[in-house]
Amino acid sequence: MSKPTLTHAPRPATFTVDALNEKGEMLPTAIAGEHPLTLYVDKREVVTLMTLGQAPEALAIGYLRNQRLVRSIDEIAAVQVDWETDSVAVTTRKGVKGLAKRMGKRTVTTGCGQGTVFGDLMEEVGSIRLREDVRLAEETLYSLLDAIRHHETIYKAAGAVHGCALATNQPGGSEILTFVEDVGRHNAVDAIAGQMWLEDIDGGDKIFYTTGRLTSEMVIKCAQMSIPFLVSRSGLTQMGWNIANRIGITMIGRAVNKHYLLFTGWQRFVKTAMPTMLA
Amino acid sequence: MSKPTLTHAPRPATFTVDALNEKGEMLPTAIAGEHPLTLYVDKREVVTLMTLGQAPEALAIGYLRNQRLVRSIDEIAAVQVDWETDSVAVTTRKGVKGLAKRMGKRTVTTGCGQGTVFGDLMEEVGSIRLREDVRLAEETLYSLLDAIRHHETIYKAAGAVHGCALATNQPGGSEILTFVEDVGRHNAVDAIAGQMWLEDIDGGDKIFYTTGRLTSEMVIKCAQMSIPFLVSRSGLTQMGWNIANRIGITMIGRAVNKHYLLFTGWQRFVKTAMPTMLA
Numbered sequence: 001m002s003k004p005t006l007t008h009a010p011r012p013a014t015f016t017v018d019a020l021n022e023k024g025e026m027l028p029t030a031i032a033g034e035h036p037l038t039l040y041v042d043k044r045e046v047v048t049l050m051t052l053g054q055a056p057e058a059l060a061i062g063y064l065r066n067q068r069l070v071r072s073i074d075e076i077a078a079v080q081v082d083w084e085t086d087s088v089a090v091t092t093r094k095g096v097k098g099l100a101k102r103m104g105k106r107t108v109t110t111g112c113g114q115g116t117v118f119g120d121l122m123e124e125v126g127s128i129r130l131r132e133d134v135r136l137a138e139e140t141l142y143s144l145l146d147a148i149r150h151h152e153t154i155y156k157a158a159g160a161v162h163g164c165a166l167a168t169n170q171p172g173g174s175e176i177l178t179f180v181e182d183v184g185r186h187n188a189v190d191a192i193a194g195q196m197w198l199e200d201i202d203g204g205d206k207i208f209y210t211t212g213r214l215t216s217e218m219v220i221k222c223a224q225m226s227i228p229f230l231v232s233r234s235g236l237t238q239m240g241w242n243i244a245n246r247i248g249i250t251m252i253g254r255a256v257n258k259h260y261l262l263f264t265g266w267q268r269f270v271k272t273a274m275p276t277m278l279a
Numbered sequence: 280m281s282k283p284t285l286t287h288a289p290r291p292a293t294f295t296v297d298a299l300n301e302k303g304e305m306l307p308t309a310i311a312g313e314h315p316l317t318l319y320v321d322k323r324e325v326v327t328l329m330t331l332g333q334a335p336e337a338l339a340i341g342y343l344r345n346q347r348l349v350r351s352i353d354e355i356a357a358v359q360v361d362w363e364t365d366s367v368a369v370t371t372r373k374g375v376k377g378l379a380k381r382m383g384k385r386t387v388t389t390g391c392g393q394g395t396v397f398g399d400l401m402e403e404v405g406s407i408r409l410r411e412d413v414r415l416a417e418e419t420l421y422s423l424l425d426a427i428r429h430h431e432t433i434y435k436a437a438g439a440v441h442g443c444a445l446a447t448n449q450p451g452g453s454e455i456l457t458f459v460e461d462v463g464r465h466n467a468v469d470a471i472a473g474q475m476w477l478e479d480i481d482g483g484d485k486i487f488y489t490t491g492r493l494t495s496e497m498v499i500k501c502a503q504m505s506i507p508f509l510v511s512r513s514g515l516t517q518m519g520w521n522i523a524n525r526i527g528i529t530m531i532g533r534a535v536n537k538h539y540l541l542f543t544g545w546q547r548f549v550k551t552a553m554p555t556m557l558a
Contacts, residue, residue: 015517019532019540022417024550029540034495034516050495050518138301159514159533160492183494183516213439215462216313216329235438237313237462238294239329253298254438261298261308271303 003198004061004073009081011035011053013181014158030158034183038087039063041096052154052161052182055191056081059182060088062194066221068124069096073197125220128247130228134205136169136250138272143173144207144231145255154181155211164188165209166196169229174207185212189221196225203227214240214253223247228268231255236263282477283340283352288360290314290332292460293437309437313462317366318342320375331433331440331461334470335360338461339367341473345500347403348375352476404499407526409507413484415448415529417551422452423486423510424534433460434490443467444488445475448508453486464491468500475504482506493519493532502526507547510534515542 011033019029038048039060046069051059057079064070070092078091144167154161162185166178178195182188189210196203203226210218214236220243222230230244231252241263244251250265262269293309300306317327318339325348330338336358343349349371357370423446434440441464445457457474461467468489475482486508487501493515499522501509509523510531520542523530529544541548 015520017520017542019542020545021541022537022539027540029542031514031520032516034518036518160494160516183492213462215439235310237311237439239313239315241294241296241310258301260301261306262300263296263298263308266299 004076005078005080006057006198007079007081009056009083011056011083013052013054013154032154032158032160032183035083036086037081038085040087040089041069041099042090042092044099046099049187050183051187053083054154054182055180055195056088058180058194058198059187059191060090060194061197062190062192063187064090065193065197066190066224069099073200124224125243125247128223128226130223130226130247130249131204132248132268134169134228135268135270136207136229137171137270140169140171140174140207141231141252141255141260142258144176144209145257147174147176148209149257151176151179153179162188162210162212164192164211166192166201166203166227167207167209169205169207177201177206185210186217186221188212189218193221193225207231209255210234213237214244214251216240216243219243219247219249219251223249228265231260283355284357284359285336285477286358286360288335288362290335290362292331292333292433311433311437311439311462314362315365316360317364319366319368320348320378321371322368323378325378328466329462330466332362333433333461334459334474335367337459337473337477338466338470339369339473340476341469341471342466343369344472344476345469345503348378352479403503404522404526407502407505409502409505409526409528410483411527411547413448413507414547414549415486415508416450416549419448419450419453419486420510420531420534420539421537423455423488424536426453426455427488428536430455430458432458441467441489441491443471443490445471445480445482445506446486446488448484448486456480456485464489465496465500467491468497472500472504486510488534489513492516493523493530495519495522498522498526498528498530502528507544510539 014030016028035053036048037051039046077093081088161181163181165176168175180188180191206227207229208222208227209231211233213234214232216239219240229250236253244264250268251263252260254261295307298308314332315327316330318325354371356372360367440460442460444455447454459467459470482505485506487506488510490512492513493511495518498519508529515532523543529547530542531539533540
């Protein structure tokens with residue numbers, strides 16, 4: 001099956017406005033872009049996303065993937081972004097079965113953190129199996145955090161965005177495969193999911209990194225992509241922890257520089273031996 | 280008209296789990312609560328919110344207020360939270376006109392940052408008028424930031440939450456009236472909106488503080504509550520800036536300790552004279 005036809009229409013990431021600081025100085029200040037993007041599937045309006053617009057095509061695909069409206073990239077024939085009308089048109093090869101009905105269901109279940117289809121996601125948790133034959137070494141984690149720190153980001157320039165990365169997990173170190181930032185934390189995850197489909201990347205041995213908090217939805221989406229390693233700079237919620245524990249995902253929070261907290265899925269984590277442990 | 284009958288059913292804010300840190304130490308670690316809360320209006324299911332559960336009654340009321348499903352607190356007869364079924368039942372005095380139809384409309388417009396009814400909110404922006412006879416003094420801003428810094432928060436204990444505060448704006452200083460934290464940024468804003476209705480607080484001269492980013496939706500919700508001063512510890516987006524500029528709200532970002540950036544609505548801000556300015 002051929003890959004979908006795509007536009008390539010990112011938006012400028014930052015804009016400059018004047019601001020007055022506490023010293024009375026007028027400072028040109030970079031701020032992050034934010035654009036409405038209305039998603040149409042086979043000419044039916046599905047949702048309006050507010051996005052930075054870094055990877056609108058991958059975002060549209062990943063949104064449909066994570067909402068389980070499309071089950072394979074093969075179902076998508078074309079993704080066309082048009083910023084003149086702030087829209088993205090997805091054309092499927094054979095239509096989406098029961099789209100109208102499923103949009104109706106969304107009405108009442110929308111709103112995980114006022115954010116997504118919660119009921120549907122939870123139903124899937126029980127059936128997720130992550131690979132148990134993969135390991136993450138502490139030094140690989142440190143190598144990832146180092147790569148993240150040196151990555152050029154919109155966050156450094158303008159703040160107000162969340163970042164997500166998909167990274168490899170090799171004994172020699174970790175390499176960032178995709179890095180997406182967005183004004184919405186869920187958009188960044190969805191765009192990565194879309195990119196994985198487009199580039200045919202298997203999540204089974206990868207590391208997912210996010211600057212955002214590990215809420216229930218973040219854990220579920222990561223597991224849905226079959227990724228066994230979830231790393232965040234931030235903290236987590238009780239429900240995120242509960243679900244991670246149940247799925248057995250290896251979840252690490254507060255990961256900055258040489259610090260981290262390993263919360264769940266300890267069996268996949270390999271710690272570098274230290275003098276105090278050898279004593 | 281009498282106030283609605285309310286339960287008072289907050290959930291414990293934090294839970295403790297074990298985590299392994301980089302030193303190989305097992306640390307009992309506080310994490311933020313996260314609970315699904317399904318909102319019913321006159322027995323019709325409306326939405327499931329993922330919440331910390333600090334102020335579930337105010338959250339339900341504020342959600343209905345900010346989604347424009349209810350136009351006055353007088354329309355609400357009772358709000359009953361039941362954590363055994365993770366639900367909150369709102370009973371209105373006369374029903375919500377066209378609820379079914381409006382929930383249908385939500386389907387296609389849901390998703391400002393995958394978060395709310397975008398189309399409806401934008402339509403209202405044009406009609407918002409904020410008070411022009413109020414001022415915010417720089418020293419009052421500093422007094423607010425000081426009060427925020429000293430406030431006991433779940434964030435300090437467990438992270439992974441956003442905080443919002445409604446504060447007074449007096450020449451002698453600023454006092455926090457309500458402080459709400461939640462795992463969802465929008466929930467915290469909505470809970471404040473609900474609290475304002477419950478306590479009959481007029482926003483016209485108040486300050487709204489948030490730890491979160493100033494996206495379009497945050498600016499619109501603040502303006503809808505008639506609050507002319509919006510202060511954030513974080514940055515802002517282009518669309519947040521555009522809307523703030525159009526409404527003429529006084530918006531301040533990066534506000535921490537004695538630092539801030541004044542972005543829009545400069546006419547309401549009174550800077551303390553400094554030697555360099557007097558020279």
